[in-house]
Amino acid sequence: MGDELGNYRRKRDFGTTTEPRGNQRASRKGQGSRFVLQKHDASTLHYDLRLEIEGTLKSWALPKGPSVDPADKRLAVPTEDHPLDYADFEGVIPEGEYGAGTVLVWDRGSCELNTTRETDAERQLRQGRLDLWLEGVKLRGGYTLVRMGKRAESQWLLIKVSDEGADRRRKPLKKQPHSVRSGKDLNTIAGRTGEND
Numbered sequence: 001m002g003d004e005l006g007n008y009r010r011k012r013d014f015g016t017t018t019e020p021r022g023n024q025r026a027s028r029k030g031q032g033s034r035f036v037l038q039k040h041d042a043s044t045l046h047y048d049l050r051l052e053i054e055g056t057l058k059s060w061a062l063p064k065g066p067s068v069d070p071a072d073k074r075l076a077v078p079t080e081d082h083p084l085d086y087a088d089f090e091g092v093i094p095e096g097e098y099g100a101g102t103v104l105v106w107d108r109g110s111c112e113l114n115t116t117r118e119t120d121a122e123r124q125l126r127q128g129r130l131d132l133w134l135e136g137v138k139l140r141g142g143y144t145l146v147r148m149g150k151r152a153e154s155q156w157l158l159i160k161v162s163d164e165g166a167d168r169r170r171k172p173l174k175k176q177p178h179s180v181r182s183g184k185d186l187n188t189i190a191g192r193t194g195e196n197d
């Protein structure tokens with residue numbers, strides 16, 4: 001955490017990948033933050049949760065994706081900061097590039113962080129707990145991101161808060177697989193079939 005975009009850029013060849021290099025400025029103060037969940041069909045399928053904090057997208061990889069069931073805690077492994085304009089990225093990362101595979105914008109929207117002047121988001125990240133309020137298309141309401149250990153590299157959990165956005169029966173990963181950006185599914189974005197166009 002806190003690496004800004006150095007690691008992000010070192011891992012990528014921007015002559016090959018169409019991912020953004022990251023020149024976009026941070027949102028104006030008071031404008032609120034954004035979140036995105038990108039379904040990433042790489043060497044293993046996973047979801048990437050990215051939250052706008054202090055001008056970058058703080059990122060976690062979720063091997064099993066998010067859940068809307070408060071009893072269903074989901075592993076969240078911290079990954080490198082991404083540039084803000086990555087929130088709009090959907091497409092194919094070419095073979096040989098870092099994260100090669102297909103990226104689909106599975107959900108996105110606003111993200112409110114429960115911060116005060118004393119406990120800003122950077123401090124909460126260091127302390128290992130973020131309380132989020134998401135207003136996405138598929139995910140809504142409170143979520144807690146909590147680190148399971150003291151070290152910066154420790155893994156985190158993403159846990160749904162019991163509120164009106166919680167639902168034990170709803171299975172959004174399975175039932176709502178399409179992109180909220182383009183309406184496409186993974187195969188269509190990857191160009192594997194034309195059947196879903």
Ligand code: MN
Pocket residue numbers: 040042046047048061099
């Ligand atoms: Mn990923």
